[in-house]
Amino acid sequence: MLPISRAPSCRALFAALMILMSGLFAGMVPSAQAQTAPATTAAPHITAEQARQLASVLNDETRRKEFLTTLQNLTQAQQGGTQGANGPSKLKPDGLGAEILGSATDWSRLASAQAHSLLRTVVDVRAIGPWWRHMRNSEADRKESLKLLLRALGLAFVSTGLFYALRFLLRGPRGRIEAMARIKGRAALIKGEDDRQAAEEAVEREAASTPSEATGESEEGQDKERLSRLRHQGALARLMLVLKRLPYSLLCLILDSLPVLVVPFIALLIIVIDPDADESTTGLLRALSITALIAGGLIVAVRTVLAPRRPWLRLALLSDSAAVFLFDWTRLLVITTGISAAALETLDDCGLPDRVVEALLKIVTLVLHLMVAVMIMRSRPRVMRLCDRGDRRGIGANALHLFGRVWWVVALFFDMGLWLVWAAEIHHGYAAIWKLFLRSAAALVLMRFVSIILYGVLERVFRTAPGWVALSEDTQTRFSRYYAPAQRVTSVVIVVLTVLALASAWGAPVKALFGVGGLGYRLISSSMTVLIALFLGVLVWEATNLTLERYARKVGALEGGAARLARVRTLQPMIRIVLLVLLVAVIGLTILSEIGVNVAPLLAGASIFGVALGFGSQKLVQDFINGIFLLMENALTVGDAVTLNGTYGVVEHLSLRTVHVRANDGSMNIFPFSSLGQIINYNRDFARAIIIAETGYETDTDDVVAAINEITAEMRADERFGTLIIDDFQMWGVDALNQTSVTVRGTLPTTTAGRWPVQREFYRRMKKTFEAHGIHLPYPTRFVEVKGLGPVPQKEETAERSPGQNTQEAGA
Incomplete structure (x- = not known):
């Protein structure tokens, strides 16, 4: 069996059935226009001279071409005038879209006319107005109708009151009968359970005493025989249980039937004591009594068989929920039918026109059929649980499962189809509906096999395709993503084929539709073109993505490929966006062209827009190109x-x-x-930390170089900075002789991320190292001379100053 998820949706099949059924039955009903059309139409007439001129034109090649050109020009002019009246047309006159729209318009117009005709035959209440005016003007008829209505209402109210009063009085005897039935039923259930256990023990003893080797049968055959015996024993036990309940159920049936007899009794009493009784009132009361007896008798009979909420009286071996469900819906349908029939009978006797009564009867019957449809839909889960019992296996279980899935479609088909046949008064309609049902069933069975084949082939292709060619893991992953879309496309194809199969089974001209040059042929051709374009677009998209991913992995695996990988990852979204825009444009234009849209104006407009965009957004284009x-x-x-x-x-x-x-x-x-x-x-390949040391003239530059090399050795030995320094210090030497200092410059090669950390740490250590080695770092000094002060001992001050300070003073 095909999984449920792969099977065509039953709702789609039901929708197709309803659409086809409504269209077919609407077609069976003669339209009002056809009925009112004149029997004959005036035939076009031409004279003999005109016929000879036309023959001469057709025989002459040149004149025939001129004639055809004139006809084409007239046709185009007429189409242009139509388009000018209805707005500019964007579809080609001979395109697929125009043909589909034209066919849809014709079909909708025909369906609307036929539906209007069918609706008018069903809801024909136009005669109510004249009847109401007649009743308002005719006092005798108005009095007669009022008399009938008063008798009918009196019968209804009095019978209802006595009905419930008598049921209340009969509750005691009925309760005692139910109590006895409950006691007997409990004893019967206990005895039945004992019989079942005894039968099982007997079967087990027989199986133990007669092994399969002695009888020559297999163990499977013996198990089937035992199950058959137990099943027969269970059936007999259930039959005996029903027979034991039957007397009590019959007594309850008699007690429940007594209140129903109140209606004919009250009707007879009204006829006897009514001083104005005549044939019309007697006939009405008799008809209402018969209607009440039939409706009440049906409800009492159904209550006796189903016994809702009283399993000890139930003759039908059903569960409580199933019995309550069936009884509630049956009672609702019977009560609705009885009240409607009584009301229509009363209105008919009051003089309501037959056309109106017939229309109201069709409406009431439609309501009843819709109620049955709701009942069918609400009973679907119950029937499905009954058909999917876990102890069933084999072909029978599969058949029951299929029945549980599709029975409601058949039931709804017959429910609404029978009403349509009756309401539309279709000749030989019941035979036609059975014929259509058998053809539809055959078409559905055929499409079931087709769906199994298509889904099976699809699953096998996606399962075995990786073995046909050597596909990478990423390719297989991307390939498997398209299983769900392919499954949805297959489902759509199956639904379309199912609709076509049903249309063919119902007599639609499918062959002519899909002939060469037909609408269906062009539709299939355009659909295949669109599917191929989509397939090629998906193929190009996936191939591009796979190529980009493989290139990115290849670049990332190289030594130092992190930067190149980041560049590739940056370019990937741009490439995908450009490719997506191109694919959407090409595939979109292909789809529009196949539909029948004239793409030449679109292309011209796109070209003009592109030129305008190029002139107006030169800066934007320049930004994009420079960025790439x-x-x-x-x-x-x-x-x-x-x-x-x-x-x-x-x-x-x-x-x-x-x-x-x-x-x-x-x-x-x-x-x-x-x-x-x-x-x-600053992040390409490597960096250099520029080190500049300025010392005084009295400092030996060799000591400065030694101190710098010492600092470099310490930092390369440090764990924090050793990984950031990629080479020894590159001394450039003495770079400049300033007024008060000597500049020593060099570089320390580092990684791109270590330039600033290494440079800052180097300067920090350089200050401490110079101080430790006594290397003087010069700084500017300013002397201020204040007049009026006493002389300063120059000898001692000169002795205390260093040679470097004297030099600085002289320079200042």
């Missing part, structure tokens, strides 16, 4: 420390046209790619 080339050249990557147009910061985001840089002060700077005149990237 900068990213391809690996000029920028997210996380790089850069200086763009004099602004230093870290790249946080790259879009199609802008780069976002976070500056040291926290501000976000956004630069369009076209505005970047200079790009300084």
